[in-house]
Amino acid sequence: MAEAPTLTTDRRLLRGEKTRQAILSHASKLASAEGLEAVSLQRLATDLGISKSGLFAHFGSKEELQLATVEEAARVFTDEVLRPGLKTPAGLARVWALCNSFLSYLSRGVFPGGCFFEAALAEFDSKPGRVRDAVVQTRGYWVASLARAIREAKPAGDVQPETDEEQVAWELGSLLVGANSSFVQDGGGVGIERARRAIRERLERIATPSAARLPSH
Numbered sequence: 001m002a003e004a005p006t007l008t009t010d011r012r013l014l015r016g017e018k019t020r021q022a023i024l025s026h027a028s029k030l031a032s033a034e035g036l037e038a039v040s041l042q043r044l045a046t047d048l049g050i051s052k053s054g055l056f057a058h059f060g061s062k063e064e065l066q067l068a069t070v071e072e073a074a075r076v077f078t079d080e081v082l083r084p085g086l087k088t089p090a091g092l093a094r095v096w097a098l099c100n101s102f103l104s105y106l107s108r109g110v111f112p113g114g115c116f117f118e119a120a121l122a123e124f125d126s127k128p129g130r131v132r133d134a135v136v137q138t139r140g141y142w143v144a145s146l147a148r149a150i151r152e153a154k155p156a157g158d159v160q161p162e163t164d165e166e167q168v169a170w171e172l173g174s175l176l177v178g179a180n181s182s183f184v185q186d187g188g189g190v191g192i193e194r195a196r197r198a199i200r201e202r203l204e205r206i207a208t209p210s211a212a213r214l215p216s217h
Contacts, residue, residue: 020058023048024072027065031073032113035123036066036131063131070134073116077138080105082145092158092207095149095172096214099199102176103192106183114184117142118177143173150206158211168206175199 026048027039040062045052059065085098106114113119117139124132147169153159175195182191200214 019050019054023050023055023058024068027069028073028076028116029112031066031069032111032116032119034113036069036120037123039066039069041065063129066131067134070120070131070138073111073120074138076110077105077117077142080110081142085149086145089156090149090152091156092153092203092211093214095146095153096199096203098146098149099172099176100196103179103196106180107189107192115177115180118180143169146172158208159206160208163206168202171202172199175202 023044027044030043030047031039041052041055041059044050044065045055055065059068081098081101084104085094085101088094088097102115111119117135120131120135121139124135147165150159150163150165150168154161154163154165159165175198179191179195182194183189185191203214
């Protein structure tokens with residue numbers, strides 16, 4: 001008995017989605033190590049053993065491929081950094097958890113070139129366009145998430161009311177960028193541990209006397 005047309009179509013769509021996901025997973029890792037400009041239909045076709053025409057069916061242009069790669073990296077960042085950090089209840093511990101999730105994302109080598117977005121921002125900072133806008137938007141959302149976590153820690157009684165959350169979030173973001181740079185340069189954990197110590201000291205300066213002590217890790 002022949003398969004129902006709907007079932008055949010569903011299986012074909014599923015295979016297509018799996019292929020697309022495999023392409024984007026490889027593309028995001030490649031981009032973190034070699035840059036988004038290295039992500040081309042020809043390079044991926046060679047790396048993955050897929051015809052260039054097959055790739056073109058998924059992505060109509062190099063720019064569309066790069067945008068989809070940024071979107072995939074944002075999905076990974078959300079799963080690896082944002083969601084784990086936000087599981088912690090609102091308060092100073094959530095800010096700490098978000099920062100630690102980022103440091104864990106680095107140390108576990110989720111992307112071989114360190115943080116995808118720091119690499120992409122350095123590459124596209126002076127190249128206006130849709131790809132740069134997508135990278136900047138995602139990185140901006142991350143820093144805004146830190147600021148929001150600090151702001152929400154105020155009514156929780158953990159952070160001094162006069163604290164400028166935007167300033168502190170900028171400082172924390174800069175420390176995490178520094179940790180990323182150190183990790184990319186030497187592949188070791190010294191920079192990560194220095195960043196963790198500096199973040200702890202910065203958070204302790206804005207903590208209220210009643211705030212619980214930060215976890216050791």
